[in-house]
Each structure stands twice: as structure tokens, then as C-alpha cells.
Amino acid sequence: MRIEHLRHLACPECRLPLELGRQDHWEGEHLMEGTLRCGKCRQEYPVRGGVPRFVPADNYASGFGLQWNRHASTQLDSFTGVPLTTNRFYKDTQWPKDLTGQTILEVGCGAGRFTEVVVQTGATLVSLDYSTAVEANFRSNGARKNLLIVQGDIYRLPFPRDYFDRVFCLGVLQHTPDVHKSFQQLPPMLRPGGRLAIDVYRRFGFFKQLTITKYWARPFTCRMKPEVLYPRVERYIRTMWPLTRWLHQLPYGRNLNWRLLIADYQGLFPLSESLLQDWAVLDTFDMLAPAFDEPQTPETVQKWFEEAKLDQIEIGSGINGVVGRGIRRN
Ligand SMILES: C[S@@+](CC[C@H](N)C(=O)[O-])C[C@H]1O[C@@H](n2cnc3c(N)ncnc32)[C@H](O)[C@@H]1O
Numbered sequence: 001m002r003i004e005h006l007r008h009l010a011c012p013e014c015r016l017p018l019e020l021g022r023q024d025h026w027e028g029e030h031l032m033e034g035t036l037r038c039g040k041c042r043q044e045y046p047v048r049g050g051v052p053r054f055v056p057a058d059n060y061a062s063g064f065g066l067q068w069n070r071h072a073s074t075q076l077d078s079f080t081g082v083p084l085t086t087n088r089f090y091k092d093t094q095w096p097k098d099l100t101g102q103t104i105l106e107v108g109c110g111a112g113r114f115t116e117v118v119v120q121t122g123a124t125l126v127s128l129d130y131s132t133a134v135e136a137n138f139r140s141n142g143a144r145k146n147l148l149i150v151q152g153d154i155y156r157l158p159f160p161r162d163y164f165d166r167v168f169c170l171g172v173l174q175h176t177p178d179v180h181k182s183f184q185q186l187p188p189m190l191r192p193g194g195r196l197a198i199d200v201y202r203r204f205g206f207f208k209q210l211t212i213t214k215y216w217a218r219p220f221t222c223r224m225k226p227e228v229l230y231p232r233v234e235r236y237i238r239t240m241w242p243l244t245r246w247l248h249q250l251p252y253g254r255n256l257n258w259r260l261l262i263a264d265y266q267g268l269f270p271l272s273e274s275l276l277q278d279w280a281v282l283d284t285f286d287m288l289a290p291a292f293d294e295p296q297t298p299e300t301v302q303k304w305f306e307e308a309k310l311d312q313i314e315i316g317s318g319i320n321g322v323v324g325r326g327i328r329r330n
């Protein structure tokens with residue numbers, strides 16, 4: 001972490017500013033190893049690998065840590081050469097491309113596919129994730145001067161309240177233990193007049209929901225150790241791929257592939273054959289491994305935005321499900 005970014009952090013216990021503690025190792029302008037401490041409650045928080053850490057090393061998101069460290073660049077636009085993430089970000093948030101001077105919070109950054117888009121807007125970005133995915137993000141984007149990456153928990157955000165100009169949380173809420181409570185953590189981080197953008201998987205009616213076969217498999221797969229599940233998923237996808245390609249040509253072939261637990265993006269995203277396979281491995285693991293997967297209806301999301309007293313509420317649909325935007329009242 002760069003020292004000038006210390007001002008964006010606060011003790012997750014008492015919300016007071018943090019001070020620099022031990023400084024064991026610097027690399028250029030980055031404090032790589034050391035500690036931060038709270039002057040009031042005396043809590044110490046380690047900085048490891050250039051990232052301040054506010055959570056225990058082992059937590060329910062370890063599968064995400066594995067997935068994003070193995071697929072650190074698979075979904076980055078800079079790697080695929082296709083602006084899939086850029087397009088999704090601007091469609092879902094409806095934010096302008098120039099955000100110079102603003103301070104933005106990203107909750108649940110994973111490997112940093114959105115991080116690399118937002119650091120190019122001129123804003124200062126603070127990106128947080130619960131898992132060791134922060135290490136993948138740090139490798140890809142850590143050199144950007146306007147970026148602070150933090151390992152922390154949505155339920156104990158280590159930042160001042162009423163602080164950020166914008167907060168976004170894409171691809172995350174459904175994977176937390178209490179989706180409503182997770183959502184409630186976000187609006188208080190905004191300054192009055194600040195903007196929030198989120199998405200969450202969509203819950204359909206009872207019978208349609210039944211056709212989503214991942215929910216049949218998950219009771220077994222989400223209990224497996226990620227390091228056991230991952231090679232099985234990889235073997236399954238690579239073995240099935242010729243069949244996947246063939247099925248895809250049939251009417252409803254893509255649907256069939258998804259029912260067979262194969263994340264089939266053929267014809268949807270202009271990716272090379274080998275990238276389509278990598279995305280299938282990554283997203284099939286992402287369907288089966290997470291400890292939590294709690295989709296929501298648009299009506300529920302609308303209610304949450306109203307409860308949080310956000311203005312100019314817009315609820316719509318996006319590639320990940322339900323998208324919501326709103327502005328904190330002045
Ligand atoms: C499906 S990934 C999405 C990552 C990224 N936003 C993307 O779209 O590529 C979900 C992320 O949410 C993070 N997450 C889960 N629970 C969290 C929590 N309590 N606090 C912060 N992040 C959390 C996971 O570690 C994981 O990286």
C-alpha cells in the first residue's frame with residue numbers, strides 16, 4: 001500500500017483513523033510488510049504482500065481465493081482483448097467514463113476485472129475483497145498509483161462512513177451469508193449525494209428456479225474442499241468440451257450445456273476457443289463452489305433501495321441478474 005492511501009482507511013472496530021505501525025519492508029513507494037494500528041482501541045492489522053488485511057487468513061471465501069489466483073487474468077479485458085467487462089461496468093452503473101477527482105469504493109473485487117476499468121477513469125479507487133483474490137488483483141493492478149487494495153469483510157468495512165463519491169458491488173452480494181444485511185452496509189459508505197450501483201443473481205418463480213441445475217449439485221459441491229473440487233471441474237469441462245461444442249449447434253444447445261453444468265459462452269462473447277474453455281472452467285467452478293448463492297427478485301432489491309432511503313432508484317436487469325442504482329439523499 002502507498003502511504004498516501006492510509007487516509008482512506010479506518011479501524012473496522014471503532015471507525016477512527018489508522019496509524020502506521022511496524023514498517024518491516026518497503027518496495028519503492030509500497031509498504032509491503034508491516035502493520036497498521038488504531039490509536040484508540042489498540043487493534044493491530046497486518047500489511048502482507050502490500051495489502052492491508054482486516055480478516056482472518058482462513059474464511060468461507062477460500063474457494064474464491066483459489067479461483068481468482070488460478071484465473072488472475074482470465075476475465076481481464078487487458079488479457080482477452082475484448083471490452084466485455086468495460087461494457088458491463090458502464091451499462092450496469094451508467095457512470096461517466098471520466099471520474100477524475102472522485103473517490104470510489106469497490107466491494108468484492110475478485111481478481112480485479114472491474115478494478116482495471118475503474119482505475120482508468122481518473123478516480124482514486126479503493127478495492128476490497130474478503131478472499132486472497134486481493135493478491136491476484138495486486139499482481140495485476142497494484143502498480144496503479146490511484147489504487148488501494150484491501151482484504152476486508154463487507155460486514156466490517158475498514159473505511160470512514162459518509163466518505164465515498166461512488167460505491168459499486170458487482171457479482172458479490174448473492175455470495176454473502178445474509179444478502180440483505182450485506183446490502184445495508186453499502187449506502188452508509190456514501191457521502192450525501194453519492195451514487196450506489198449493485199447487482200445480484202435473479203431469483204425466478206418456483207418452477208423456473210427448479211430448472212437451474214446448479215442448485216441441485218451445490219448441496220454436495222459447496223461442501224467439498226475447493227482444492228478437491230477445482231481439478232474435478234477442470235477435468236469435466238475439458239473432457240466434455242467436444243460434446244459441448246456439438247450440443248451448442250442444436251436448438252436450445254446453450255441451455256442444454258448450462259443444464260449440464262457447463263458455463264457455455266460460445267456465440268455470446270467473441271473469445272478464442274481456448275479462452276471459452278478457460279471461462280467455462282472458471283464459471284462452472286464459480287457456480288458450484290461458493291458457500292452461499294442466494295438469488296433475489298427485482299421487487300426485493302427495489303424494497304432494499306427504498307428502505308435505505310436512496311433517491312432516483314433504478315432497478316433493471318443485467319448480465320448477472322438484477323441491477324440496482326440509487327443516490328444517497330443530501
Ligand atoms: C463471484 S466473485 C466476483 C468478483 C468480481 N466482482 C468479479 O465480478 O469478477 C465474488 C467475490 O465476492 C467476495 N466476497 C464474498 N463474501 C464477501 C464478504 N463478506 N466481504 C467482501 N467480499 C466478499 C469473494 O471473495 C469473491 O471474490
Ligand SMILES: [Zn+2]
Pocket residue numbers: 011012013014015016038039040041042043
Ligand atoms: Zn479502533
